[in-house]
Amino acid sequence: MALKKRALLLPVIATSVACTPFITAPCALADDYSDLLDILQLKGSLTKHEHDTLLAKHLSRTASASHAAPARAVQRPVRIASATTAERHSVHTARTVNSGYEAGIRFDPGTPDEASERAEMAASRAEASARSAQEAMLSTKDALNSNSIVRVDKYVPGKGLTFKAGPIDINFSGFVNGFYTYNSPAGGKPVAGGVSTGSSGFDSSSVRNGLLPAGFILKLSTTQSGIDMSAVLGMYPGVDNAKNGAFNANTGGSPVGLGTAGIDMRQVYVTVGTKEIGTFKFGRDLALFGSDAILNDATLLSVGSTGSNSAPGNTSLGRIGVGYVYADWIPQISYTSPKYHGLQGSLGVFQPLDEFNYAGDDASGRALSASSTQHSSPMVQGKGTYDFTIGGVQTRIWASFLLQRQQALTSPDLEAGSHRSAMVEAGEIGTKITYKGFQGVAYYYRGSGLGTTALFFDGIADNGRKRASEGYYVQAMYNFTKKFKLVGSYGVSNLYQAPGENSPLLVRRNQSEVGAAFYSLTDWLNLVAEYTHTESAAHGPNKESDNSASGGVILLF
Incomplete structure (x- = not known):
C-alpha cells in the first residue's frame, strides 16, 4: 500500500x-x-x-x-x-x-472510461445495423428481380396497364363507349350502295356504339435468345344485339327481346423480330392499305354516319365509305422495317377477299355487280411512312398500295365457265400535320376494281369490267385548352361506272360533313357531342340524305 x-x-x-x-x-x-x-x-x-x-x-x-x-x-x-x-x-x-488553482484534468487515451465503452458499443451496434440493412436491401433487390415477383409499371394514360412477370411484359388496354344517337331522314329515293338513311322515311333513336365498339386488348411480350416477340389477342364486343349475316358481328343489329351482344375477335397475331432486322407479323390484324386513313379519322372516337340506326350493329360507319375504304382486319404475314431517319416500310401477303355485290339487284332483279369466291394467289399490300419535324411542325406522310386478282367472276352477264378474272389495283396518299394546338389531316385514294365503302364492294360490274373509284377527306382539329377541342371534317367517296355499263341505281357519290366537340373530363373519360350530315347520290336521278346528332362518352385506358 x-x-x-x-x-x-x-x-x-x-x-x-x-x-x-x-x-x-x-x-x-x-x-x-x-x-x-x-x-x-x-x-x-x-x-x-x-x-x-x-x-x-x-x-x-x-x-x-x-x-x-x-x-x-x-x-x-x-x-x-x-x-x-x-x-x-x-x-x-x-x-x-x-x-493555487484547480488544475486541468486529462484522460489517458489508452484506457477507455465508461462513456467511451458505451460509445464504442453504440458504434458497433450501428455498424451491425448498417450491415444488416445493406444485406436486407440486396436481398430485396434479388427478390424483385426474381421471376416469381409480379411488378407494375408506372401508368401512362392511354397506354394500358403493364405488369412484369419475370421476363414477360403483360399489357392490358382497351376502351368502352356508349352514345345516344338521333337520326332524321331528309327524304329522297333509295341509292344502291349508298350509306345515307334518307329514304327510310322514319326518324330513329338508338343507344349504341360509335365507330369503335368496345375493345379489350391483351399483349404478352418478351425477349428470348435475343429475339423480341409478342402475342396479341383483341376482343371487340358491342353493346347492341347481334344478328347473323354476311358481315358477322358488323351486320345490322336485332333490337328484339332476349338478344345478346356480338363478340368480335379482330386481333389474333404474333410478332417476331429485332430492332436491327425489323418485325414479322403472323395472324389477324388491321391491314396496311387504308389503316392510317381510319386511325387519323376523328370519328373513330364518335359516331359519324350512322348506317343502320334503327337496328344498330357493333359499329357505326364513321367516315367509312364517305372519304376512304375500310382497311379491315385481315389474316396476314407482313414485315415492318426498322425506322431509319423517320422512314419506315411495310410489306405483306394477306388473305384474299371475295368480290362482293353490296349494291344488290336492279329493278329487274339482275345483280348490279359481279362476284368472285376463287383465289389462287394472295392479296399483296405495302406501305411507307415518313415522320419529320420542321420548326415545331410535326408531319407524317404515308402512301400505300394494294393488289389482288379476282378470279372466276360470276354474274348474270358472264357465261358459266368463262373464267373471267380482273386484277384489282389501288393506291393512297395522306398527310397529318400537328402544330401546337392545331392538327390537320388530308387524304386521297384511287382504285381500279377496288369498289367503295369496303374492300371489293361493287368493284367489278356485272359485265366483268372493273369500276374506277376515288375519294378523299380533309379534317381540322383545334385544342382550345388541354381538355376541350373542336373538330370539323368533310369527305367524299366516288364510284364510277365500268365501260359499257348502264346502272342508274348504282351509287355514284357518298359524302358527309361532320362537326364534333370533345371534352376530356379525366385522363380516361371523354365527353362527345357531334352532328353529321350524310348524302348519297346514284348515277341516275335518285338521291337521299339524313342528319344525325349524337352524344355520349368514350373511356380509354
Missing part, C-alpha cells in the same frame, strides 16, 4: 515541479476542465444541469485563484486513469493547494 501511495505522489511532485516559475515547458491550461465538462455532456455522462453546476463552480474557483496568486506556468498532463476515486481526490486536493 505504501508503494502504491508513493507511486501516486510522484505525479503530484512532478506537478509541483513542473509548475514552478523556473520551468518554461508548456502545460495544460485551467480551461481544460471546462472542455472536459463539454465532452462529458456530449457523451451523455453528464446532464445539462450537472454540467452547468460544475462549470459555474469551476469558473468561481478559477476567478478567485486568479486574484489570490500570480500567473504561473502551466503544468504537464497528469495521468490518473489507474487511481481510485479517493486517490484522485487526494491528487486533486494536493494540486489545488500547491498550485
